[in-house]
Amino acid sequence: MARKLKITVDLNVCVGNAMCETFATNTFALNDDRQSSVANPDGDTEDVVLEAAENCPVSAITVLDAETGEQLFP
């Protein structure tokens, strides 16, 4: 059973580059302002979510272990 992730996007930082959505298609979606939002935190595997977070050009994405609070990215 894969662990649950808590994924947050800092909207003060997000520029709508949409790379998160490209890498983790089932997790992220752009909102009406064309910024990233977490549509489904269980949408993709942990590896895929971490890859998406790493590819954010402005480091707007934080990924935590939902249960323990351990920071997985950055």
Place this chain on the structure above:
Amino acid sequence: MVTAINDDLFSPEVVNNPYPYFSHLREEDPVHWNKLYELWVVSTYEDLVWVTRRPEFFSSEVWKRDPRSPYPAIDESDMGLYQEIRDFFSDWFIQHDRPEHLEMRKVVHGYFTPKAMELWRPMVLAAVKELMDEAQESGRMDVMNDFAVPLPLLVIARMMDMPNQDRKFIRSLAEKLLFLGRGETDRMQPLSDGIKGLQEYLSPIVAERIKNPGNDLLSVLANGEKTGIYSRDEVIANAILLLLAGHETTINLICNGTFAFMRHPAQWQSFTEDPAGRVVRATEECLRYDAPVRSIQRIASEDIELKGKAIHKDDRMRWFISSANRDSNMFPEPNKFDIARYPNPHVAFGSGIHHCLGSALARLEGQEALKALAERFAGLYLEIREDDGEFQPSITFRSIKSLPVSWR
């Protein structure tokens, strides 16, 4: 009734101090039809973000799609050259829309992530130290020629694994490419010379990297040919793009940032008291206050209304970073240079899917350069009067011609 707006964006008034001009434009006519050059000038923060985040309405295929003749006009005899240049720039990945843009960008995107760029910090630090040592020895410097040009050029050349001794040659060709944002009627010839020179220089290197790839940026890009995303011509064109964008913009960040500090001694004083602690926000403020890139263009891909103006399909849309970054609806006291400003959501790197690929690298180099200046030369001062700062007559790049400084 709209008061008269000077449509000559290349006039010395607009080139040297664009900020009062754009402040007036934002108030009077935020989406302004510039009759002289037949283009829409988008000047507010809100509209810039709206346009850049809607690539479905505003195409990046500017060179390919623009149905109008070049602006300002070029010599009639250069129309053939213009067509060749047009074909060349159309190969740049930034001159594409989705889905091609995404496929092309992805080839190099992973190379430039903030985490990947962080690994280059020690190398950048060492390069900065070397240049600072040289400056210290001579007792003065031109920040432009002695620091801001050599640093990013060295870094991008290292990333691409180019021979060190080729840097001067590369720069001399890259300087010709800067004519792409200029207004001279005979600008096509230097542009064409720059393109051809760099194509000739890069062709054999790219061929070699395809045969024997390394882990350098050029090999990463060339791999896009193997995966069928780029043609050989496109690999070479985009290598030229990365080479140019990889240093010209950072040159301007270092110079414009230093120039801003020199005109605001209290902010410089504050910075020198804690360079390491204040450099991150200070660099962001330099990017906002006098952004390296002035403006970027799109082409409307359908009829659309913006701020009550009817934009027609194929109209040129030019959005001005230097205007949006001084918009009082976004930034309190926008004309104040405040290195502690936070939050600072400036648009120096644009926004949306075309947001600057190299932003993490630019930030890294800008931070290390400004920090080193403050650490080494707290008594830095301008050798020219601040009103004598002269900028290149470009609507794309905000480039000062020289920046002579000394220190006490």
